Each structure stands twice: as C-alpha cells, then as structure tokens.
Amino acid sequence: MLVYRIDWLREEVKGDITMLTIKKLVGTDHDFYDYMLQLRHQVFVDEQGYPVENVKNEYDPSAVHFVAFKNDCLIATVSLHIRQESLPLPCEKHTKLQELSDKRAAEMAKLVVTKEYRSKPIALYIMTAAYDYLIEHKISHIFVWTLARMNKSLMLYEKFGFKTVREFEIFGTQRAILKMLDIGNDAVYDTAKVTVHSRVANAYRRYMKQ
DSSP states (O other), rough: OEEEEEEEEEEEEEEEEEEEEEEESSSOSSTTHHHHHHHHHHIIIITOOOOGSSSSSGGGGGGEEEEEETEEEEEEEEEEOBTTTTTGGGGGGGGOTOOTTTTTEEEEEEEEEGGGGGGTHHHHHHHHHHHHHHTTTTTEEEEEETTTTOHHHHHHHHHHOOEEEEEEEEETEEEEEEEEEEEHOOOHHHOOOHHHHHHHHHHHHHHHOO
C-alpha cells in the first residue's frame, strides 16, 4: 500500500500542522470500502441527486482506489479503471469510444470530496496521485465524465487538460459530458508545470512513503 503524506497547506490547528494522508487501495476487499460507499452516497445521492445505483458498481472490485484522510477521517476518494480486452471502461456502457483504437486507456471515476473541504485543493491532490499512478502504468489517454450541470467538476478537469469529446444522456433525462486527456499532447499538468499543479506535485511527492 502506498501512502502519500502531504503538508496540510501549513494550516495551524492548536499549534500543530495537521496532515493529509492519501492511500492507494486495490479492489473492495479492505476495511475502507464501506467508508468509500458512505462518502459516495453522501455526495452523489444526498447532495447532487444522482440515483443510488451510482454509488456502487461491478467495476469496483477490479479498480484502483485513492482515498484521502485528514486526522483519520475520510474526506475524498477517486477510482481508476484501466481498460482491458475483457473489461471495458465504465463509460463505455453509455457511449462508444472511437478514440480508443489500440491506445492504453483508463477512466478516472467517482471523484468525491466532502463539502467542508471543497474550498481546499483536495481534489487536485488526489487527482495528482491518481494521475501519476496511471503515468507509471503507461496509460496514454484518460477519460472522465460528469453531469453537464456540475460546472466546478468540469472546470477542475479542464485545469488538468481534459477536453470534451462528446455528450450523452444518462439516468434517463440528464446530460453528461465525457472528457478525455491525451497525455502526450494535452496534459497541462506535465507540460506547463504552472501555478497549483507544480506546487501540488512537489508537495505530495516530497512526502510520499512506501
């Protein structure tokens, strides 16, 4: 299990610097999975109005999950799915991906952050950890989708260099936006190394421990 420890933005709490911990987990056979599902339900269903069926799916057992904790409290999670011949990406249930062909592709899915920490760059931290994992595994294209009404999520993905490739209907009546990151050509994270991306990368890598 990889553990990433990050200075919590030098935030002073009663004289101490609190720490953010990001853990990489595989599959669902671990103690954190139930907490992940609770957080997904809180954000997706209770706050954003997604159907409850969106909380858990058949892809979770084969996924790589990143979970973020502050003071032993789960505050964020994201899941990664690497495409295989026998296991297409979750988004392929909703739309065909002509962009794939022979490319090494993955999907970043179910990114959630608790409401009280959305003003902090927690989503960027956990996305950075997930992104680096996919780079290590020679992924060339990353897909992500969200509802068209989720403007802040769309803006976050665009900061990383994701570009819209198509729209599709989901949950019967809602419009979803599918975005793709062509790492070789569009990855702002690696090519520009500017503003928060550079600081995030340097911060979490400095505190990465095996």
